[in-house]
Amino acid sequence: EVQLLESGGGLVQPGGSLRLSCAASGFTFSSYAMSWVRQAPGKGLEWVSAISGSGGSTYYADSVKGRFTISRDNSKNTLYLQMNSLRAEDTAVYYCAKAGEATVTPTNWYFDLWGRGTLVTVSS
Amino acid sequence: SYELTQPPSVSVSPGQTARITCSGDALPKQYAYWYQQKPGQAPVLVIYKDSERPSGIPERFSGSSSGTTVTLTISGVQAEDEADYYCQSADSSGPVVFGGGTKLTVL
Numbered sequence: 559e560v561q562l563l564e565s566g567g568g569l570v571q572p573g574g575s576l577r578l579s580c581a582a583s584g585f586t587f588s589s590y591a592m593s594w595v596r597q598a599p600g601k602g603l604e605w606v607s608a609i610s611g612s613g614g615s616t617y618y619a620d621s622v623k624g625r626f627t628i629s630r631d632n633s634k635n636t637l638y639l640q641m642n643s644l645r646a647e648d649t650a651v652y653y654c655a656k657a658g659e660a661t662v663t664p665t666n667w668y669f670d671l672w673g674r675g676t677l678v679t680v681s682s
Numbered sequence: 683s684y685e686l687t688q689p690p691s692v693s694v695s696p697g698q699t700a701r702i703t704c705s706g707d708a709l710p711k712q713y714a715y716w717y718q719q720k721p722g723q724a725p726v727l728v729i730y731k732d733s734e735r736p737s738g739i740p741e742r743f744s745g746s747s748s749g750t751t752v753t754l755t756i757s758g759v760q761a762e763d764e765a766d767y768y769c770q771s772a773d774s775s776g777p778v779v780f781g782g783g784t785k786l787t788v789l
Binding site for chain 2 (some may be wrong): 571583595602603604605608617619621653658664665666667668670671672673674
């Protein structure tokens with residue numbers, strides 16, 4: 559079955575760290591760019607970060623640049639998001655998403671498969 | 683930073699046609715994509731590359747583009763179409779940008 563399953567969310571204090579994981583199955587993971595998208599409670603979708611299929615190129619939203627690091631282990635079919643220096647405004651459901659096509663430039667990315675999301679709450 | 687502008691809400695009666703717009707300066711040069719999100723669920727892709735429909739998406743969903751505005755059209759709206767809809771595109775400032783979302787209410 560083609561699916562994405564996120565894990566690693568939870569409650570963390572401001573300034574703390576958390577690592578999210580996304581386990582992929584049912585497709586050739588290494589062929590596709592992957593992304594993290596978040597949604598604060600009651601708010602819209604916000605793109606966070608993306609990584610090419612090989613892992614050689616990474617991209618970040620300005621709001622997380624320098625604090626978050628995206629990575630992937632193609633041997634384990636797993637995507638990661640290391641989140642440091644967390645702030646209250648990082649509180650959100652974090653979704654991982656698969657790019658819709660294997661060989662497109664970043665400006666042509668769209669997402670045809672999403673996980674169910676994992677909730678990150680930053681609060682003291 | 684680049685912005686995509688959507689109306690906050692659209693309301694239609696069952697069986698009517700709903701049109702949700704998304705405006706952005708780079709849309710004449712970049713494709714647009716549309717997602718449907720129901721409460722408590724992950725987004726689902728309903729339109730890609732302005733007007734292509736993924737397999738499994740009903741034919742009543744269609745997309746079009748004209749200048750700096752793209753439009754998601756839902757013909758013969760059904761109660762199950764009530765959801766939030768987000769457009770997505772890109773420009774030189776970043777590979778992925780989402781619109782603010784439009785809540786579709788089926789009266």
